[in-house]
Amino acid sequence: MTEQIKRVGIIGLGAMGMGIARSLLRGGFEVHACDVRPEVVQQLVADGARAAATPAELAGQVEALLIVVVNAAQTDQVLFGEHGAAAHLAPGAIVIASATVAPEYAETLGTKLLAMGLRFIDAPISGGAAKAASGEMSVMAAGAPDTFAVCATLFDAICAKLYRLGEQPGQGSKVKMINQLLAGVHIAAAAEAMALGLRAGCDPDALYEVISNSAGSSWMFQNRVPHILAGDYRPLSAVNIFVKDLGIVLDYAKKSVFPLPLSATAHQMFMQASAAGFGGEDDSAVVKVFPGITLPAAKV
Amino acid sequence: MTEQIKRVGIIGLGAMGMGIARSLLRGGFEVHACDVRPEVVQQLVADGARAAATPAELAGQVEALLIVVVNAAQTDQVLFGEHGAAAHLAPGAIVIASATVAPEYAETLGTKLLAMGLRFIDAPISGGAAKAASGEMSVMAAGAPDTFAVCATLFDAICAKLYRLGEQPGQGSKVKMINQLLAGVHIAAAAEAMALGLRAGCDPDALYEVISNSAGSSWMFQNRVPHILAGDYRPLSAVNIFVKDLGIVLDYAKKSVFPLPLSATAHQMFMQASAAGFGGEDDSAVVKVFPGITLPAAKV
Numbered sequence: 223m224t225e226q227i228k229r230v231g232i233i234g235l236g237a238m239g240m241g242i243a244r245s246l247l248r249g250g251f252e253v254h255a256c257d258v259r260p261e262v263v264q265q266l267v268a269d270g271a272r273a274a275a276t277p278a279e280l281a282g283q284v285e286a287l288l289i290v291v292v293n294a295a296q297t298d299q300v301l302f303g304e305h306g307a308a309a310h311l312a313p314g315a316i317v318i319a320s321a322t323v324a325p326e327y328a329e330t331l332g333t334k335l336l337a338m339g340l341r342f343i344d345a346p347i348s349g350g351a352a353k354a355a356s357g358e359m360s361v362m363a364a365g366a367p368d369t370f371a372v373c374a375t376l377f378d379a380i381c382a383k384l385y386r387l388g389e390q391p392g393q394g395s396k397v398k399m400i401n402q403l404l405a406g407v408h409i410a411a412a413a414e415a416m417a418l419g420l421r422a423g424c425d426p427d428a429l430y431e432v433i434s435n436s437a438g439s440s441w442m443f444q445n446r447v448p449h450i451l452a453g454d455y456r457p458l459s460a461v462n463i464f465v466k467d468l469g470i471v472l473d474y475a476k477k478s479v480f481p482l483p484l485s486a487t488a489h490q491m492f493m494q495a496s497a498a499g500f501g502g503e504d505d506s507a508v509v510k511v512f513p514g515i516t517l518p519a520a521k522v
Numbered sequence: 523m524t525e526q527i528k529r530v531g532i533i534g535l536g537a538m539g540m541g542i543a544r545s546l547l548r549g550g551f552e553v554h555a556c557d558v559r560p561e562v563v564q565q566l567v568a569d570g571a572r573a574a575a576t577p578a579e580l581a582g583q584v585e586a587l588l589i590v591v592v593n594a595a596q597t598d599q600v601l602f603g604e605h606g607a608a609a610h611l612a613p614g615a616i617v618i619a620s621a622t623v624a625p626e627y628a629e630t631l632g633t634k635l636l637a638m639g640l641r642f643i644d645a646p647i648s649g650g651a652a653k654a655a656s657g658e659m660s661v662m663a664a665g666a667p668d669t670f671a672v673c674a675t676l677f678d679a680i681c682a683k684l685y686r687l688g689e690q691p692g693q694g695s696k697v698k699m700i701n702q703l704l705a706g707v708h709i710a711a712a713a714e715a716m717a718l719g720l721r722a723g724c725d726p727d728a729l730y731e732v733i734s735n736s737a738g739s740s741w742m743f744q745n746r747v748p749h750i751l752a753g754d755y756r757p758l759s760a761v762n763i764f765v766k767d768l769g770i771v772l773d774y775a776k777k778s779v780f781p782l783p784l785s786a787t788a789h790q791m792f793m794q795a796s797a798a799g800f801g802g803e804d805d806s807a808v809v810k811v812f813p814g815i816t817l818p819a820a821k822v
Contacts, residue, residue, distance in 0.1 A: 325722070360736055385732045387725075396722050397732050404715050404738030410784045411707045411784050415700050418771070421780050422625070422696050425687075432697050436648045436660055438704030440740035471718070480721050480814060484711050487787045499684045516782065 224371045228252055231284035232299050232503060233277055235262045238347060239290035241354030242380050243271060249379030256280045286376060293466060294323040300433050309339060314339045316369055323509040325392040325469050332391030341369045342392040346398030351458065358382040364393035399474060403485050408442035409464065409505050410488040416450055417512035426451055447485035449506040452521035460499040461508060464485055464492040524671040528552055532788035533577055538647060539590035541654030541681050547571060549679030559610050581610035586676060594623040594714050594767060595813045608638060616641045620724055622702055624770050625692040632691030641669045644691040646698030653760065658682040664693035699774060702760045702767040703785050708742035710788040713809035716750055720815040726751055749806040753820035761808060762801040764792040
């Protein structure tokens with residue numbers, strides 16, 4: 223086996239990043255961590271990670287850098303902003319970027335890093351916080367074969383499924399974008415279905431059970447409707463994430479003048495929820511755009 | 523155990539009805555069958571069923587009558603049309619109606635049958651032809667407890683899950699209607715996602731595999747996208763079924779002035795496919811509404 227990466231940096235310790243970092247520690251990697259919230263870094267230091275004050279400081283210590291932030295702007299900031307990592311990485315170091323971004327952004331980033339003598343894997347992730355914590359998430363990845371070759375044990379530690387979707391950066395982000403199209407439409411559809419059920423006087427718990435076992439089910443229906451039934455809108459993934467992700471989908475399609483009627487409709491529903499003040503709530507709060515129904519109250 | 527129904531009539535031997543009839547024969551019931559296509563009835567006679575020339579003729583032979591047709595108009599025809607069954611059923615005989623119909627229709631039908639001295643179970647079905655054949659479909663049912671009590675072995679023979687959703691006819695059809703809302707939106711969303719993937723140059727087989735294992739998946743995505751990948755639009759369930767079913771959903775919501783943005787959009791997509799000449803094709807042919815892409819060719 224090709225000699226493997228051992229010193230890994232991770233920037234962004236949110237729900238996904240923290241789980242990935244812990245999976246790397248369990249996998250025996252030397253983990254360097256950085257986050258805008260120092261107290262979160264300290265939690266990880268207690269588990270054996272090494273803290274870095276800035277991306278630049280972290281960059282000098284690692285052979286590969288995972289960036290687990292929420293969007294392209296943050297990815298850019300981490301790499302090229304003040305105290306950014308890119309200029310301080312060793313020649314040939316590998317950048318693995320996991321935010322959901324426009325495919326064109328991933329392409330451009332790959333070109334830019336290559337010109338700096340660095341290597342790049344376009345690697346959006348899916349599966350949620352629980353799977354990240356157990357090292358079982360999915361990665362939709364694109365990059366050069368020799369780059370994947372030295373990251374085999376790294377990906378083994380953090381994911382159950384590594385989909386290699388091509389050699390060109392952007393090919394991972396395209397598939398992730400289309401996954402987000404469906405994820406967003408399915409969350410909004412789950413909300414619409416439950417709203418109509420409440421309006422029609424159905425028992426919402428029975429409706430959830432029947433549909434979960436029928437042809438109308440989706441991964442998102444099964445995962446998000448329990449939040450509605452429990453009246454629990456604490457954000458695991460927020461409404462505003464789908465304002466962004468469906469926005470990426472629609473911007474991409476607009477460039478080639480391609481119609482996406484359901485994505486456009488779902489995007490409007492998330493924007494309506496955000497504009498009404500629910501942008502920071504769990505994405506299942508898109509159900510609050512439906513008037514004339516009484517949602518299940520929070521279980522105390 | 524309460525004495526059970528033994529002589530069962532079934533009217534409508536399509537993909538679902540034929541499977542249900544065979545499940546009843548396997549379960550040891552005396553099965554009387556009727557369909558507008560006599561040759562289909564003869565297939566079932568070879569397996570032990572008894573043929574009836576008309577619903578009226580069948581009605582005199584049975585304690586319970588399953589109606590497995592596609593809509594309310596056919597249900598009405600079978601019961602109240604020329605040679606209809608209703609007037610010939612024995613007092614207290616049970617009508618079990620399985621078409622997807624408007625909840626108000628099921629309510630009215632229950633009242634009408636009750637006034638004739640008959641009993642009624644509102645019993646839409648879900649699961650597809652394969653599950654009907656193996657006796658493992660789902661039934662979303664509403665009716666009186668004593669009616670269910672004498673049909674216990676009947677439902678055991680034909681379904682894996684009997685959901686009892688209330689005593690009032692219409693309560694089963696409401697839940698089925700909401701399942702169809704999701705089923706229709708999810709088929710149209712699967713088509714939209716695959717269309718964008720093709721436009722973006724993704725490998726469609728890889729896209730299917732990744733999304734089937736990710737948070738963007740749905741029952742319909744997993745079930746219908748293989749038809750698109752194989753270029754096989756022979757109808758298992760046709761585009762026009764969702765023109766009808768999403769029409770029922772939207773009509774229902776319109777009566778109480780309730781907005782359903784995604785259902786309305788998906789309904790337009792199925793109507794566009796139908797108007798373009800694909801109404802009789804498999805519902806996955808809704809993908810043909812997307813211009814500017816080359817769909818996978820039929821595998822010969």
